[in-house]
Structure formats: structure tokens, C-alpha cells
Amino acid sequence: MTDADALDTDGLTRREALKAAVAVGGAAGLAACVDRLDGADPIPAGDGPAAHPERQYAWNEFVRTDDAGNWQLPTHQTLLYLTLPGDAPPTEAERETVRGALDALDEAYAWSHEGLLHSAAYSPTYFERFADPLAVPDDVSLPQPTPLADYETPDFDTQDVLVHLASDRPDAVLAAEQALLGEADEVNDVSVPSALTDALDLDARRTGFMGAGIPHEKGDGLEGVPEPNPIPEESPLFMGFAAGFRQNQATEDYVAIGEGPFAEGTTKSVGNWRQRLADWYGEQDFDQQVMEMFSPGHAEEGLVEGVGTNLGDDSLIDRFADSVVADAAEYGRVGHAQKAARANRDENGDPLLLRRHFESADDDIASLHFPSLQRSIDQFEAVRRAMNGVDATEATPAVRQRVNNGILEYIFVRHRGYFLVPPRSLRALPTASGQQG
Numbered sequence: 001m002t003d004a005d006a007l008d009t010d011g012l013t014r015r016e017a018l019k020a021a022v023a024v025g026g027a028a029g030l031a032a033c034v035d036r037l038d039g040a041d042p043i044p045a046g047d048g049p050a051a052h053p054e055r056q057y058a059w060n061e062f063v064r065t066d067d068a069g070n071w072q073l074p075t076h077q078t079l080l081y082l083t084l085p086g087d088a089p090p091t092e093a094e095r096e097t098v099r100g101a102l103d104a105l106d107e108a109y110a111w112s113h114e115g116l117l118h119s120a121a122y123s124p125t126y127f128e129r130f131a132d133p134l135a136v137p138d139d140v141s142l143p144q145p146t147p148l149a150d151y152e153t154p155d156f157d158t159q160d161v162l163v164h165l166a167s168d169r170p171d172a173v174l175a176a177e178q179a180l181l182g183e184a185d186e187v188n189d190v191s192v193p194s195a196l197t198d199a200l201d202l203d204a205r206r207t208g209f210m211g212a213g214i215p216h217e218k219g220d221g222l223e224g225v226p227e228p229n230p231i232p233e234e235s236p237l238f239m240g241f242a243a244g245f246r247q248n249q250a251t252e253d254y255v256a257i258g259e260g261p262f263a264e265g266t267t268k269s270v271g272n273w274r275q276r277l278a279d280w281y282g283e284q285d286f287d288q289q290v291m292e293m294f295s296p297g298h299a300e301e302g303l304v305e306g307v308g309t310n311l312g313d314d315s316l317i318d319r320f321a322d323s324v325v326a327d328a329a330e331y332g333r334v335g336h337a338q339k340a341a342r343a344n345r346d347e348n349g350d351p352l353l354l355r356r357h358f359e360s361a362d363d364d365i366a367s368l369h370f371p372s373l374q375r376s377i378d379q380f381e382a383v384r385r386a387m388n389g390v391d392a393t394e395a396t397p398a399v400r401q402r403v404n405n406g407i408l409e410y411i412f413v414r415h416r417g418y419f420l421v422p423p424r425s426l427r428a429l430p431t432a433s434g435q436q437g
């Protein structure tokens with residue numbers, strides 16, 4: 001039994017209690033968390049915004065990696081969706097307020113999974129306040145979000161600002177949130193000159209977690225997870241497999257906007273996907289799961305063991321990306337990764353999307369928050385549309401719109417929003433032409 005698994009007096013493991021604290025949030029969450037972490041190491045302080053990377057999404061060098069070199073996202077994550085009241089461009093005072101709140105986080109916390117990683121991003125609705133068009137190169141698009149399949153009916157996140165907080169330290173995520181929301185005037189011994197909520201209104205708060213074992217631990221009693229809890233204990237995802245293999249991810253260099261005032265920024269799509277896993281676990285054996293998650297070839301050749309960490313740093317999907325239609329005809333099933341990969345490569349075979357998804361138990365529902373970074377939103381949309389597998393449905397009646405068609409039978413999009421992640425120096429209420437004060 002690890003320390004994190006040790007039972008406290010109220011019967012929760014320490015890890016369960018910490019995750020619950022982030023989900024609850026606010027002063028109560030932080031207090032519960034600090035109690036549990038009594039005696040924990042201090043959280044390393046930051047060097048200020050000028051010393052932290054210009055790319056707000058420069059996380060890869062600052063997180064843990066596993067034995068195969070795959071980047072491990074921070075355990076605790078929170079998404080704050082905020083709006084700027086009215087339709088006018090922000091005032092200089094509002095900009096200063098936002099700048100002060102965000103700069104304080106860089107003073108307070110080291111830029112690392114042991115401190116705090118964070119970013120502020122802006123929606124197309126935000127940029128519509130300005131007379132000028134968004135100053136991005138021709139290869140960058142930032143449209144309003146839209147359904148990407150005939151049957152999709154997500155709520156669109158058109159709030160102005162998305163702030164993303166991530167750390168292995170739940171007390172860092174919670175204290176940072178409190179400071180941003182005006183519930184504390186100090187964060188990790190740094191005084192906070194202003195709160196985001198002095199200028200912006202909080203519209204939605206969503207939380208989640210990443211880490212092998214946590215989905216199983218959290219799974220009992222969640223809507224979407226059948227009983228008895230079938231999620232493999234070593235899985236980082238509710239669906240029982242590992243994801244985010246390094247060779248199947250774009251690099252941060254690749255997703256960086258190349259020129260103009262927003263150079264070194266990127267675009268971010270964030271979906272939230274509810275999962276209904278009774279049939280996934282009840283009606284599919286392991287090989288069928290592998291077929292639908294990866295590809296029929298992966299099952300045929302026995303490439304995936306357990307949750308799939310045996311794959312190392314490459315899902316090997318490139319070998320099967322061209323056989324979607326043939327596999328549909330031969331096996332009556334096609335794979336999720338296989339379909340997505342078809343649209344996720346440039347002419348040199350390099351991946352376009354940097355996926356940073358994490359699981360959630362918000363509202364006691366099993367769901368996945370799916371942030372994806374790419375140079376341009378149209379790349380995300382093409383990959384999502386490729387997941388529809390329309391050509392596979394045309395090849396055989398066995399594959400239907402949402403049946404035997406990857407994992408579409410088990411996942412349901414609830415929210416989708418698109419954002420621009422400016423470079424750090426432009427992260428406080430930038431103008432569309434890329435100025436800041």
C-alpha cells in the first residue's frame with residue numbers, strides 16, 4: 001500500500017480526498033486539502049512572468065515523463081470560463097487587473113508540475129469586440145465552434161476567457177483559483193494585487209484529473225460507469241487504455257503560430273465528452289475493445305497488452321491508417337485512433353494535434369475534458385470529422401454512424417469551445433491586432 005492509498009480516519013484514501021478537494025473548490029476545498037497535506041513539502045516559488053516561457057503551453061519540458069518518455073500531464077486540473085461584461089473592448093484598467101492577477105501566479109509558483117502550469121486563452125467571441133480582424137497568419141483559423149457530426153448537439157462555450165490551471169499539487173491549483181476569483185489576497189506567500197473577477201465574471205468551473213489508477217478509484221457510483229466497477233486499476237482513462245503516446249502527438253514547436261503579433265501562441269479546442277461505458281465493458285471483450293480503440297490490426301497482431309503501455313512511445317497506428325475501409329469490410333469494426341490518424345498527419349507524416357485530455361467526475365458523471373492544441377482550429381475539425389468514419393459506414397452495414405465505429409457509441413459531446421492561446425507577454429486581454437496596452 002502506498003502512502004497515497006493509506007486510509008485516513010474518515011475512510012477516504014489520501015488521494016481520493018485530495019481529488020475531492022479540487023472538485024469541491026473554494027475555501028472548503030483548500031482547507032480540506034491543506035489538512036491532508038499537513039507536513040508536505042513547500043510548493044516551489046516562481047521566477048515571475050518574464051522568466052517563464054513565452055509559450056503559455058510550454059508544459060512538456062516541465063512535467064514528468066514515464067519510462068518510455070511519454071509526457072505525463074499534471075494530476076489535478078481546473079478550467080475556469082470567464083466573461084468580460086458588455087460588448088466593448090476592454091479598458092486599460094481591466095487589462096491591468098487581469099495582468100496583475102496572472103502575473104502573481106508566475107511569482108508565486110515555479111513553472112512545473114510541482115508548482116503550477118497555467119494558461120489564459122481567448123475565444124472568437126472575445127475578439128469580435130474589436131474593429132480590427134484577428135492578426136494571425138493565413139494558416140491559422142479561429143472560427144466559432146460548430147457541430148462536427150450530424151448528431152452532435154454540444155453547448156458551445158463562447159465565454160471570452162478560458163484559464164487552465166494544472167499541477168500535481170492540489171493545494172497549488174486550489175490556492176491559485178482562490179486568488180484568481182478574489183477569495184484570497186495572498187498565494188504561496190505572494191500578495192495578489194487584483195483578482196480576475198475584479199474585471200471578469202466567472203461563468204463555469206470544471207475540474208479533472210490524470211493518472212494511472214485514478215479513474216478506477218473515482219469510478220464507483222459515477223454516472224456512466226457500470227457496477228461492479230470494471231475500470232482496470234492501472235488505467236489512466238475511464239475506457240481502460242493509455243493515450244498520448246509521444247510519437248502520436250504534435251510537438252509544441254509544431255503547434256506554435258509562426259509569425260505576427262501572436263507568434264509563439266497556438267489555438268486550443270476544448271470539448272467535454274460524457275462517457276457511457278456499460279456496453280463498452282459489458283458487451284465487448286478485450287480484443288473488440290482494442291479493435292474499436294486502436295484498429296482491428298492491433299487486435300489481430302496482439303499489439304496491445306493490458307492498458308497498452310507496452311506500446312512504449314508509439315501506438316503503431318500509422319501501419320493501419322490506410323486500411324479503415326478494408327478493415328470495416330473485413331472485421332465489421334474500425335478503430336478510433338486509426339480513423340483519427342488519417343487526418344492527423346502532415347505531408348511529412350508528422351502529427352498535427354497535441355492532445356492534452358484529462359478525465360473528470362464533475363456532477364458525478366464520468367466525462368473527459370479534451371483540450372487539444374494545434375496551429376489552426378481547422379486541423380482539429382478535420383481530425384474530429386475523420387472520426388465520423390463515413391467511408392467505413394458506406395463499406396458495410398455492420399459499421400453504422402455510431403455502432404462498431406471506433407468509440408462513438410460510448411462518448412457524447414456536451415460542450416465545445418475554441419480559443420487562441422496568446423504568447424505570455426500578450427495574455428492579458430489582448431486586442432485583436434495583438435497589442436496590449
Ligand code: HEM
Pocket residue numbers: 237239241242243244245248271273275293294315317336337338340341342344351353355368370380383384387411
Ligand atoms: C472519451 C473520449 C476519448 C478517449 C477515451 C480517447 C482515447 C484515445 C486512445 C486510447 C488513443 C490511442 C493512443 C494515442 O495515440 O493516444 C487515441 C488516439 C487519438 N485520439 Fe482519442 N480519445 C477520445 C476522444 C477523442 C476525440 C474527441 C478526438 C478528437 C479529435 C480524439 C482524437 C484522437 C487522435 C487525433 C488520436 C491519435 C491518432 C494518431 O495517432 O494520429 N480522441 N484516443
